Amino acid sequence: MILVTGGAGFLGSHLCERLIKEGEKVICLDNLFTGSKANISHLLSDKNFSFVQHDIIEVFSADVKKIYNFACPASPVHYQFDAIKTLKTSVFGIENMLNLAEKCGARILQASTSEVYGDPAVHPQREDYWGNVNPIGIRSCYDEGKRAAETLMFDYHRQRNTDIRVIRIFNTYGPRMAENDGRVVSNFIVQALKNENITVYGDGSQTRSFCYVDDLIDGAIKMMNNKKGFIGPVNLGNTAETPIIEFAKIIIELTGSKSKIVTKPLPQDDPTQRRPDISLAEKMLDWRPSVELRSGLEKTIEYFDRKLKGEIK
Numbered sequence: 001m002i003l004v005t006g007g008a009g010f011l012g013s014h015l016c017e018r019l020i021k022e023g024e025k026v027i028c029l030d031n032l033f034t035g036s037k038a039n040i041s042h043l044l045s046d047k048n049f050s051f052v053q054h055d056i057i058e059v060f061s062a063d064v065k066k067i068y069n070f071a072c073p074a075s076p077v078h079y080q081f082d083a084i085k086t087l088k089t090s091v092f093g094i095e096n097m098l099n100l101a102e103k104c105g106a107r108i109l110q111a112s113t114s115e116v117y118g119d120p121a122v123h124p125q126r127e128d129y130w131g132n133v134n135p136i137g138i139r140s141c142y143d144e145g146k147r148a149a150e151t152l153m154f155d156y157h158r159q160r161n162t163d164i165r166v167i168r169i170f171n172t173y174g175p176r177m178a179e180n181d182g183r184v185v186s187n188f189i190v191q192a193l194k195n196e197n198i199t200v201y202g203d204g205s206q207t208r209s210f211c212y213v214d215d216l217i218d219g220a221i222k223m224m225n226n227k228k229g230f231i232g233p234v235n236l237g238n239t240a241e242t243p244i245i246e247f248a249k250i251i252i253e254l255t256g257s258k259s260k261i262v263t264k265p266l267p268q269d270d271p272t273q274r275r276p277d278i279s280l281a282e283k284m285l286d287w288r289p290s291v292e293l294r295s296g297l298e299k300t301i302e303y304f305d306r307k308l309k310g311e312i313k
């Protein structure tokens, strides 16, 4: 039995779907803060799949062999909505999951993030870079929460021999991102499809590296199942780096939109550059992304197009 927390969210729902396809039994746990039952509706009738509405801040019991801890709002708009709760989700949530792993003798994988590098002074980011994080800013509830969760993972491993794995996920996109979650991929695609202004924050020179969801899920599963005893942390992301202003132009081109680009103020502590060094994942997991940006975006645009037309929930 495999437990996926945050399983009704964007990444979690793809992970549940993949695990069910591979014949696993899956418990999906989610408080439905940013996730939705629509994301997993196609799995609900499967006898190997069960959904439990639960908040990981509270203790959870089940007999499981693997735990993927993906529960946490991931977009700045949502994680800043209730910053105190976000920090609790990362810290109390992982403590509950680590205690469950210990009780069951389960392996636990934490979905950490490139945000642990903050606004990085080293580029591209390697796992041995300790980061440049503001501890008291508006992004800190997320960044520091995820950093503390990594600390707790490694302390359980050292002190109690807990079987851990840590992945650091860089910006990932694809179908089932929430339409309203404020992230750049969903914002730009929805704005373009509606022919509304495309909102570039700052001058758009800040960069991100976008990974398609299928590639990311491959990497997460490889990390969980690697037999080398490799615990991480390991970067998972695409190395193709794009300035946000260029990204806006690509979306306009791919959608054939009439939208105009407008600028809005850059949010506080917005990282100026981000690109993973994935040589560790290549070496230890034989993993590298295979979906090129434009082809991943085409699938994502098709999803949002159908969603806006009401063809999918």
Ligand code: NAD
Binding pocket: 005, 006, 007, 008, 009, 010, 011, 012, 029, 030, 031, 032, 033, 034, 035, 036, 054, 055, 056, 057, 069, 070, 071, 072, 073, 074, 075, 089, 093, 111, 112, 113, 114, 168, 169, 170, 171, 172, 173, 178
């Ligand atoms: P998402 O918001 O779609 O999914 C998060 C899920 O967790 C949602 O279903 C939400 O309802 C659930 N959740 C939130 N708080 C919870 C709580 N206290 N108890 C139970 N469930 C809770 O976001 P996502 O993009 O799918 O991200 C999933 C995980 O991957 C997160 O931990 C995020 O930090 C991490 N991550 C994602 C990205 C990315 O680019 N998508 C990048 C880095 C890290």
Ligand code: UDP
Binding pocket: 075, 076, 171, 182, 183, 184, 185, 187, 188, 199, 200, 201, 202, 206, 208, 244, 266, 267, 270, 271
């Ligand atoms: N961004 C933007 N317009 C938007 C949403 C985001 O220009 O409508 C920018 C944002 O300032 C950041 C980048 O796009 O520089 C990625 O933002 P996102 O919220 O997707 O992810 P994160 O900042 O957490 O990487």
